[in-house]
Each structure stands twice: as structure tokens, then as C-alpha cells.
Amino acid sequence: MARRKATEQEPAAPRQRLGSVIKRIRDLMRTDPGLNGDLDRLPQLSWMLFLKAFDDKEQEWPVERPDYQPLLQENYRWRTWAGNDRFTGEPLVEFINDDLLPRLRALGDTSTSADLASKIGHVFQGVENRMRSGYQIREVLNEINKVDFTSSKDVHAMAELYESMLQEVRDAAGDSGEFYTPRPLTKFIVQQVDPRPGETVLDPAAGTGGFLVETLEHLGMERAESVRERRDIERSIRGIEKKPLPYLLAMMNLILHGVDVPQVESGNALALLRQSASPATQVDVVVTNPPFGGAESPDVVKAFPKKYQTAETAWLFLTAILDKLKPGGRCGIVLPNGVLFGEGVGTRIKERLLKECNLHTVVRLPDGVFAPYTSIPSNLLFFEKRADGRKAEQIHDIGGWATRDVWFYEIVPPAGSKRYTKTKPMRFEEFAECTAWWGGRGRDGRVENDRAWMVSATQLHEAGFNLDVPNPSSGDDLAHRPPHELVKELIETEHEILAILAELQSSLEATR
Structure with a gap:
């Protein structure tokens, strides 16, 4: 039999198919007047993906947990409102802004911060719907409905796509005074600390979840052969994040890497x-890049032993970690x-x-x-x-x-x-x-x-x-380097700074 040639009718690979979905969503979001740049678009996409993923998981969990009860009433479940093609326009915007999001935020009022309802409530504390067009929202929802979070192939492909988008939002956030740990650093630190199965691992400054995701990969989350093994790895990974946007992005990042209920707390670490x-x-293990150069509030500082009290966050994190290990x-x-x-x-x-x-x-x-x-x-x-x-x-x-x-x-x-x-x-x-x-x-x-x-x-x-012990073998100190080399380096640095400023100016002009 002749070998069949690839045709347009053959299903595309998950990475290719979902890449097209994400591109379509981002194109739609660019035309909505309420969104301005990646710092608006990725959070908007993230909370929508979060609800779709949660709804897909809720349909799976009763099989694994016979006593599981749905967290949301029927009309607030994704499949009900987002799955209805005829629900669009201004009524859709009003439902999201005035009913759905307030209901989700209220889940954070539960007394137990570790329970699922409270975690979802904390995810949505800082969430706003920035899209103004209900018709654009409907088109975005229809695209998101093409993602199947019960499919390991779809989840894996989405995780890769999401990480590339996180890199973009990290770059954009850096221009606003925030920056995140480069992936090579997280990978190296986790590799050398070497978390092992059965150990508890904490990142008290979780950001968008880079260290936690790297730890999951190090522990072999994707290679886990049973539900119990996966659950053990999930429960061993813990994080804390203070700011609402990174917290949302971290929760979504972990979900896309196979964690059903991320053990990440929202609050001042x-x-x-x-x-x-x-x-x-x-x-057992702490892997982290805490904020430094900032100042902590007096009430938090006073909670530390007097001899270690300081407003510098890096010192306080180091002190807290010594106690936490x-x-x-x-x-x-x-x-x-x-x-x-x-x-x-x-x-x-x-x-x-x-x-x-x-x-x-x-x-x-x-x-x-x-x-x-x-x-x-x-x-x-x-x-x-x-x-x-x-x-x-x-x-x-x-x-x-x-x-x-x-x-x-x-x-x-x-x-x-x-x-x-x-x-x-x-x-x-x-x-x-x-x-x-x-x-x-x-x-x-x-x-x-x-x-x-x-x-x-x-x-x-x-x-x-x-x-601060210098390398005794290094001869690259200012006192011994030739003047022409120092001047050349200063000029190169100035060119780099000017290029960065020009890029920033272009970005600002593009958003006017």
C-alpha cells in the first residue's frame, strides 16, 4: 500500500494546534480597547485559562475522589457561561464584572487558608476583567474552549507556550521595576540543591513559580507512574507570593505543569x-530569589528577634529561612x-x-x-x-x-x-x-x-x-587594567544603556 501523504484533514500536533489558538487569542485581545500590552493581556488570559482548567479538573476529580463536591454553583461553572455561544455582548461583560468575579473573590473569605475555595478566592483577589467588548470576550472564550486540560498532551503543550509568554511578561514587568529569576539560574540552583522524593521544598518568594516548576521537573513529575506518586510530589512543593499578579501567574504555571491544587499561599512571606x-x-529544602533593596514594614520587622531586626528584606528572608529549615x-x-x-x-x-x-x-x-x-x-x-x-x-x-x-x-x-x-x-x-x-x-x-x-x-x-572575598587569581581589577580598556568598556556600556532607553521609548510611544 502506498504511504499516505500528510493532508490538511490530519489533526495538527498539540503544540502547533494550541500555538494557533494562543496566537488567535492574542490577536483578538490586541483589538480590545481595554487591554494595553502584555502586562494586561497575559493576566487576562491567565485567569480565563485558570477557570477552564479548574472546570476540566472538576469533571475529573469525582472519579478520583468519590466524595468531591463541586465548588461553584452551576451558573458560575465555566462550562455553563463560557460554553454558551449565545452568551455574548454587554450581558456577558456585566455577568463577569458584576457577578462572576465578585463571587470568586468572596471564596477567599473562608476561614481555612489551605482549602481549595480559599486558594481560588486569593487567586481572584487582584483579578479584573479588562476587556470591554463582550463580543471579543466571546471569541476568546470559544478559542480557550479548544484546550482540553484533561489531555496530558494539551497540558504539556500549553505549559511550553505559557512559559514563553511568561518570559515576555517578565521582560515587560522589568520595565516597570520588577524582574524575575532567569531560567538558567533556577535550573542550576535546583540541580545543585538536589531536592529528593519525600522532601518538602519551599520558595518563600515564588514570583511566577519558576523555582517550583523547576523542582517539579527535577523530581520527575512528568515521569510519575501513578496518581499517588503525582500527589506526593504535588504536596511536597510549596510557595508564598505577596503580589496578586505573580500569584495568579504562578498558580496557572503550576496547574499547567500538572499540579491540580498548587500549595502556594498568598500573602507577605x-x-x-x-x-x-x-x-x-x-x-527540607528552600530554593529562592527573595526581593532585595526594599524595606519592610515596622510591624513585620518587630516580629523578628531584636538582634536580627532590619528593614532590608534580603536580611530578613535569610533570617526567616534559617528558622524555616x-x-x-x-x-x-x-x-x-x-x-x-x-x-x-x-x-x-x-x-x-x-x-x-x-x-x-x-x-x-x-x-x-x-x-x-x-x-x-x-x-x-x-x-x-x-x-x-x-x-x-x-x-x-x-x-x-x-x-x-x-x-x-x-x-x-x-x-x-x-x-x-x-x-x-x-x-x-x-x-x-x-x-x-x-x-x-x-x-x-x-x-x-x-x-x-x-x-x-x-x-x-x-x-x-x-x-565579599575576591578571586585571588583575578587580575581584572580597576587598579591594574589599562586606561584605554576601561574607556572602551565605558563606551560600550553607554551604548547598551542608550539602546535600552531607545527600546523603552519606542514601547512607550507605541502604547500612547
């Missing part, structure tokens, strides 16, 4: 961590240079870190990793809490510290580059040499080289707990 600072709520727990965290050399309260927190945890590795990142949103140099700190759970106050000499030596490793940009930029970002492959040097789970066989050096706890104590 520092306040929530202090409220639950008991051994029963401790976790179980004995033997592990952490990978992004922190700015200021934390390494900070004094006063910072010195006390670093002393506590070295006493209670084995700070085994500091990875020094090059300039531009978070370009163009911030030029603040940053570092990755990896540490393990001591197994005996002893507190800093119980340890009085260096011999009893959990940290004996700290290894530093310097990541450098590719040859020919001094820093990363928005157009030439960091790639995961650039961590390959560090991964090879790392020495696996046991960190065996580490040696000093032109990128790696070791400093003893005694040296750090004598230096006043200053962790």
Missing part, C-alpha cells in the same frame, strides 16, 4: 514565615553583594549562618545576569543546616561552627564579553564547568583553580564575617 516558625512547619535541611538562594559585606545586623546574621549552617559554596555571578532590570551584582549561596539543630547562642568557639571552610566559585561571561545583556543573556550551559567542579552530592574532589578558591571560617571570623 516574612509575616507568614514568622507566624509559622515552629519545628512542625519546617521544610529542618535540621539537615538545604538551601540555595540568590543574594546581592551587599549581603556579603554588610555590617551591623548583617554581621550578626552572617555569624549565625556560619554557626548554624555549613555555608559550603558561594557562586559569584558576573555583571548583567539580571540585565537590563538591575545592575546590582549578585551571588548564589548554598548551605546546609546542622543536623543537631543547635542554635548560634549555644556555640561559643570556631571549632563548634557548622561551617569550617567556604568555597567560592566565579562564573565568567563567554569569551569576548564583559557582562551579560538583555540581548545576550546567561545560558545554562555556562554553568557546566562549575557543575563539573562541584563534586556531586558529596562535593568530593574540589580543587582551587583560577575560578575556585577556599576561605576558612577562621579567616572569615577575623575579617568580621565579610563574605
Whole structure:
């Protein structure tokens, strides 16, 4: 028999088919006067996708959970209002704005913050329908109805498409003063911290869920062979996010990666961590990039022990994480240079870190990793809490510290580059040499080289707990570099800044 040629009648692959659906939706949204740019369009699409996914799941759950009762009344279920082709125009807009969204927000008033109703209520606390045309909304709903969230192929394809859209909204959000952790960093941190099945993993600054999604992939969520195995992985992943938009995006991101009911809390992480600072709520692993450079409210600061009180969020997150980790727990965290050399309260927190945890590795990142949103140099700190759970106050000499030596490793940009930029970002492959040097789970066989050096706890104590230790092999300091090279680099930097400003100006003019 002759081999049949591909025809237009053959169904398209899920990625291709859903890519066309998303493109059609975005084209429709661009014509609606209420939406202005990706910072409006992706949240609008996200809450609609969320309700479609939830409705599809509600039709599945009674099979897995015979006692499950639908959360929403019939007229508020997606299949009822979004599935009705004749429900359109102004009546549809009025229903969404005046009835549906207020009803969903009210679910957050339930007393138990961990239950499903409350989680959905918190998702919709900051949600608004920004589309003005009920006819455009109807067309968008009809496109979303082509997505089947009970199909693993559709979910997988949507997850890939959604991640690419998240990257776009992260870029747009960066122009508004927010920035998110680049995927290569989340992947490397999770890889090196190495969460294992059965361990609880927390990101207290979850953002759009990048660390949590990376952890799911690391734990093999897609390879889980049973419902029970998937549920165990789901329950082990936890997050906290303060801002409504990232919270919505994180919930949708996790749902698209196979999590039915994401264990992400909405609220001020520092306040929530202090409220639950008991051994029963401790976790095995923390992977995070907390906000830094900001100031926390006095009532939150006062909830911390007096000797560790500071308005700087990065210090407070580090302190809270030390309390949140179980004995033997592990952490990978992004922190700015200021934390390494900070004094006063910072010195006390670093002393506590070295006493209670084995700070085994500091990875020094090059300039531009978070370009163009911030030029603040940053570092990755990896540490393990001591197994005996002893507190800093119980340890009085260096011999009893959990940290004996700290290894530093310097990541450098590719040859020919001094820093990363928005157009030439960091790639995961650039961590390959560090991964090879790392020495696996046991960190065996580490040696000093032109990128790696070791400093003893005694040296750090004598230096006043200053962790801002430069690479002794580096000759790239300002005092020894030729003037013509410095001038050339300054000119290149100015050109990069002008290009970014020109791009921003074009974006602003396009939205006028």
C-alpha cells in the first residue's frame, strides 16, 4: 500500500494546534480597547485559562475522589457561561464584572487558608476583567474552549507556550521595576540543591513559580507512574507570593505543569514565615530569589528577634529561612553583594549562618545576569543546616561552627564579553564547568583553580564575617587594567544603556 501523504484533514500536533489558538487569542485581545500590552493581556488570559482548567479538573476529580463536591454553583461553572455561544455582548461583560468575579473573590473569605475555595478566592483577589467588548470576550472564550486540560498532551503543550509568554511578561514587568529569576539560574540552583522524593521544598518568594516548576521537573513529575506518586510530589512543593499578579501567574504555571491544587499561599512571606516558625512547619529544602533593596514594614520587622531586626528584606528572608529549615535541611538562594559585606545586623546574621549552617559554596555571578532590570551584582549561596539543630547562642568557639571552610566559585561571561545583556543573556550551559567542579552530592574532589578558591571560617571570623572575598587569581581589577580598556568598556556600556532607553521609548510611544 502506498504511504499516505500528510493532508490538511490530519489533526495538527498539540503544540502547533494550541500555538494557533494562543496566537488567535492574542490577536483578538490586541483589538480590545481595554487591554494595553502584555502586562494586561497575559493576566487576562491567565485567569480565563485558570477557570477552564479548574472546570476540566472538576469533571475529573469525582472519579478520583468519590466524595468531591463541586465548588461553584452551576451558573458560575465555566462550562455553563463560557460554553454558551449565545452568551455574548454587554450581558456577558456585566455577568463577569458584576457577578462572576465578585463571587470568586468572596471564596477567599473562608476561614481555612489551605482549602481549595480559599486558594481560588486569593487567586481572584487582584483579578479584573479588562476587556470591554463582550463580543471579543466571546471569541476568546470559544478559542480557550479548544484546550482540553484533561489531555496530558494539551497540558504539556500549553505549559511550553505559557512559559514563553511568561518570559515576555517578565521582560515587560522589568520595565516597570520588577524582574524575575532567569531560567538558567533556577535550573542550576535546583540541580545543585538536589531536592529528593519525600522532601518538602519551599520558595518563600515564588514570583511566577519558576523555582517550583523547576523542582517539579527535577523530581520527575512528568515521569510519575501513578496518581499517588503525582500527589506526593504535588504536596511536597510549596510557595508564598505577596503580589496578586505573580500569584495568579504562578498558580496557572503550576496547574499547567500538572499540579491540580498548587500549595502556594498568598500573602507577605516574612509575616507568614514568622507566624509559622515552629519545628512542625519546617521544610527540607528552600530554593529562592527573595526581593532585595526594599524595606519592610515596622510591624513585620518587630516580629523578628531584636538582634536580627532590619528593614532590608534580603536580611530578613535569610533570617526567616534559617528558622524555616529542618535540621539537615538545604538551601540555595540568590543574594546581592551587599549581603556579603554588610555590617551591623548583617554581621550578626552572617555569624549565625556560619554557626548554624555549613555555608559550603558561594557562586559569584558576573555583571548583567539580571540585565537590563538591575545592575546590582549578585551571588548564589548554598548551605546546609546542622543536623543537631543547635542554635548560634549555644556555640561559643570556631571549632563548634557548622561551617569550617567556604568555597567560592566565579562564573565568567563567554569569551569576548564583559557582562551579560538583555540581548545576550546567561545560558545554562555556562554553568557546566562549575557543575563539573562541584563534586556531586558529596562535593568530593574540589580543587582551587583560577575560578575556585577556599576561605576558612577562621579567616572569615577575623575579617568580621565579610563574605565579599575576591578571586585571588583575578587580575581584572580597576587598579591594574589599562586606561584605554576601561574607556572602551565605558563606551560600550553607554551604548547598551542608550539602546535600552531607545527600546523603552519606542514601547512607550507605541502604547500612547
